[in-house]
Amino acid sequence: MALLMWTWADPAPVHELIRLVEPAQPDWHQLEEQFPDCPVTTELKLWVCEIEQKIWLLHQGENKHWWLSSIDMNKPTTQPPPINIGLKPFGYGTQQGYQYWLFIEPVGRVAMRRQLEFRLSQLKRQRLSVNSSHELIHLPALNSLLSLYNYSQWTVLIWLKHQQDKR
Incomplete structure (x- = not known):
């Protein structure tokens, strides 16, 4: 397994993140x-995966180190997304000029798309790509991209918003 072949630092007790030591960048x-069913978000080089009934997140911190953590489903996210879409974000961060919110829901992608269409009905949107497991939606008015992924029984939504836009 790729994650076990890499070298990791001991978990930091303060934030329970595990830092990738070797290789310097994830392969x-x-x-x-x-993990063919787990999406790599190429816009951010962000990886989300369900392994052994936990949701794992691999991302690059501001210090350029790569961090692996499991998502605490009960921990509140203090930074709300640009528009209330009726879903609770499980993660928030900033990276490479973007803010991002991570949503993980035990519903199908079609159900989540309907929810988004209802909540974002007043905004112009453009579907950029669609295949059997991934969909990318551009929201020009919010300077945002929405990436929807299907895997296992989960649908993952990653909302990317360019940080220079202060709306």
Whole structure:
């Protein structure tokens, strides 16, 4: 398994993140081969995966180190997304000029898309790509991209908003 082949620092007790030591950068191709149902968000090089009934998140911190953590489903996210879409974000962060919110729901992508269409009905939106497991929606008015992924029984929504836009 790719994650076990890499070297990790001991978990930091304060924030329970595990820092990637070797290789310096994740091998995205290797992750995609080992976990074909887990999306790599190429816009941010963000990886989300359900492993052994936990949701795991691999992302780059502001210090350029790569961090692996499991998501605490009960921990509140203090920074709300640009518009209330009726879903609770499980994660929030900033990276590479973007703010991002992570939503994980035990519903199908079609149900989540309907929810988004209802909540975002007043905004112009453009569907950029659609395949059997991934959908990308552009929201020009909010300077945002929405990435929807299907895997296992979960649908993952990653909301990316360019940070220079202060709306």
